Amino acid sequence: MESSTSRVQLPGNRRLHLLLAGTAGILVGVLLAVVLLGGGGDDDAAPASGTAGLVPASALVYLHLSTDGERDGTRQALQIARGFPGWNALRDRTVRQLVAAGRDGAQAAGVTPFLGDEAALALTDRGTETAGSLVMLQVTDQAAANRYLEKGQATVRESEARGIQTRTFGTLVTAIIGDILVIGQLQSVREAIELSTGRGDTLADDPSYQRAMEGMPADRAADAWATADGIRRLLAPQGGALGIAGALLDAPGLRATALALTAEEDGLNLRVRRLVDPDAQGKVAGGFDPSLAEFMPDDVFAFADLRNLTGVAQRFLSLAAQNTEARTLLEAAQQGGALEFLKGEVGVGLSPGVPASVLTLVARTDDEEGARKAMKSLKAPLVGDVVDGRVIVSTSAAGLSAAKDPDPPLSGTEIFKKTVGDSDNGVSSLLFLDFTQLLRLGEQTGLRDNREYLAVAPDLEKVQAVGVSSTAEEGSSTSEIFFLIP
Known part of the structure; x- marks a missing residue:
C-alpha cells in the first residue's frame, strides 16, 4: 500500500506534517460507497460509538460516521446525499482511488461484507512535527477484513502488542481491537491498543467531550469533535471549504467544538456546540x-435578529463588502453615535438593490422622541424614521419605505417558515439566508467566471436557504444550523 504526505502550514515557524496514509484516506472514502450500497446493523436510534474509546483524550480532531444502513438516521442522510449532482462523482472517485491502490475495480465495495455500524477518523498530536492519524472501522467478519487488507500485498509482517495481533503493510499498521479494525501509523495503533486495556485517558471518558456531546440528536448520521488547537492548526490554515469551516468554528476563548449532523424531512440540521473560556466569553x-x-x-435575502450587533454584524459587513453605505451604517451601529439607541433587539436585513444591496436596521424603542432626534444626525444617503415604536434606518429610501409597512413580510414567506420556524424564547441570535437569491446575486457580479464555483454550483443550488438559531450559557454556546434542501 502506498502512502501520501500532506503538509499543513502552522502559524509562526512551526509546521505540522500530517502523514495520512493513502490506504487510510481511501478507506475513509470507501465509507461513502458503503453507505451508498447499504450496510448491516439494526434500526436503533442512537449510533454506535465504540471508536471513541480507542482515541486519546488529547485528539485534535475526531470524525465519526454511522455506517449502519438499516438505521433511519443513516438512510435519511443517504437519501438527501443522493439528490446532490456531485454524489455520483464522489462515489466514482472513491472507486478510482481503490483501483489506484491495487484493488480490483469490480471489488470496489469489497468492504461491505464485513463493515459494521460505525467508522471514524482521528488526528492526534504526538508532540512532534508529525500528527498521528487513525482510521477505525467496526467489522463483523475479522477474517474477511484481513483478507481484504492482504489483497495485492507482497509482504505482511505480523507482531503482537498486549496480546493483540498487529499486521504491517509498508508504512501502515493494522490491528483488530475487539470488533474494531484500526489502521494507522505504528505509534497510533499501539496507543489505541494501550487505551483498550485501560492504560491512558480516552476521548470517550473526557469530561469536555462528554459535555459537548450531551444532548446531541440520537438520530444523527455523523458527528465530530475538534479542539481549538485542531481547528487553528489543521483547518483554519487550509484553503477552500476547510479553511472557511475553521474560521467559522473558531471563537475568542474557544476550547473545543462538537458537531452533529442530522437528516430531516426537507433538509439537514447541523448542531454546533462550542466550549469556551467563561473569562473570554464575557457576560452571557x-x-x-x-x-x-x-x-x-x-x-430580504439575508437577515439577522439579535441583541448585540457585535459579532453577527461582522458577517453582514462581509456580505455588504461592496456597499459603502451599508458598511458605514453597521460600523456606526457598533461604535455608537447616531445609532446608539440600538441597544435592545435589532433586526438587520439585506435586500437586492441597484447599484448595491440595500441594508436596513429595525429596532424597537420606548423613547420615540429620543430616536427621532438621533435620526436628525444621520448623513445622506442614510435615511431613518420612527414608526409605531420602531426605529428604522436604511441605506436607501426604498428600503425605509419597505420596512415601514412590509406586505408581505419576511416572516410570512414559506421559505422563512420552513428554514427558521418558530424560535423558542431564549435564543441569543437568529440568522436567515436565502441561499438561492444569494447565489443569483453572486453570479450577477461575476461568480460564474470562477472555475471552482462552477464545479460545485450544481450542488450549491440544491440548498435553498440556511437558518441559524443560537443560544448561550456560561462556558458554552450552541447553534442549530438548518439547510433547507427541498
Whole structure:
C-alpha cells in the first residue's frame, strides 16, 4: 500500500506534517460507497460509538460516521446525499482511488461484507512535527477484513502488542481491537491498543467531550469533535471549504467544538456546540423571542435578529463588502453615535438593490422622541424614521419605505417558515439566508467566471436557504444550523 504526505502550514515557524496514509484516506472514502450500497446493523436510534474509546483524550480532531444502513438516521442522510449532482462523482472517485491502490475495480465495495455500524477518523498530536492519524472501522467478519487488507500485498509482517495481533503493510499498521479494525501509523495503533486495556485517558471518558456531546440528536448520521488547537492548526490554515469551516468554528476563548449532523424531512440540521473560556466569553445575555422578521420585506435575502450587533454584524459587513453605505451604517451601529439607541433587539436585513444591496436596521424603542432626534444626525444617503415604536434606518429610501409597512413580510414567506420556524424564547441570535437569491446575486457580479464555483454550483443550488438559531450559557454556546434542501 502506498502512502501520501500532506503538509499543513502552522502559524509562526512551526509546521505540522500530517502523514495520512493513502490506504487510510481511501478507506475513509470507501465509507461513502458503503453507505451508498447499504450496510448491516439494526434500526436503533442512537449510533454506535465504540471508536471513541480507542482515541486519546488529547485528539485534535475526531470524525465519526454511522455506517449502519438499516438505521433511519443513516438512510435519511443517504437519501438527501443522493439528490446532490456531485454524489455520483464522489462515489466514482472513491472507486478510482481503490483501483489506484491495487484493488480490483469490480471489488470496489469489497468492504461491505464485513463493515459494521460505525467508522471514524482521528488526528492526534504526538508532540512532534508529525500528527498521528487513525482510521477505525467496526467489522463483523475479522477474517474477511484481513483478507481484504492482504489483497495485492507482497509482504505482511505480523507482531503482537498486549496480546493483540498487529499486521504491517509498508508504512501502515493494522490491528483488530475487539470488533474494531484500526489502521494507522505504528505509534497510533499501539496507543489505541494501550487505551483498550485501560492504560491512558480516552476521548470517550473526557469530561469536555462528554459535555459537548450531551444532548446531541440520537438520530444523527455523523458527528465530530475538534479542539481549538485542531481547528487553528489543521483547518483554519487550509484553503477552500476547510479553511472557511475553521474560521467559522473558531471563537475568542474557544476550547473545543462538537458537531452533529442530522437528516430531516426537507433538509439537514447541523448542531454546533462550542466550549469556551467563561473569562473570554464575557457576560452571557439573557435570551429573547425574535420578532423583527415581521417588519422586513419579503425580498430580504439575508437577515439577522439579535441583541448585540457585535459579532453577527461582522458577517453582514462581509456580505455588504461592496456597499459603502451599508458598511458605514453597521460600523456606526457598533461604535455608537447616531445609532446608539440600538441597544435592545435589532433586526438587520439585506435586500437586492441597484447599484448595491440595500441594508436596513429595525429596532424597537420606548423613547420615540429620543430616536427621532438621533435620526436628525444621520448623513445622506442614510435615511431613518420612527414608526409605531420602531426605529428604522436604511441605506436607501426604498428600503425605509419597505420596512415601514412590509406586505408581505419576511416572516410570512414559506421559505422563512420552513428554514427558521418558530424560535423558542431564549435564543441569543437568529440568522436567515436565502441561499438561492444569494447565489443569483453572486453570479450577477461575476461568480460564474470562477472555475471552482462552477464545479460545485450544481450542488450549491440544491440548498435553498440556511437558518441559524443560537443560544448561550456560561462556558458554552450552541447553534442549530438548518439547510433547507427541498
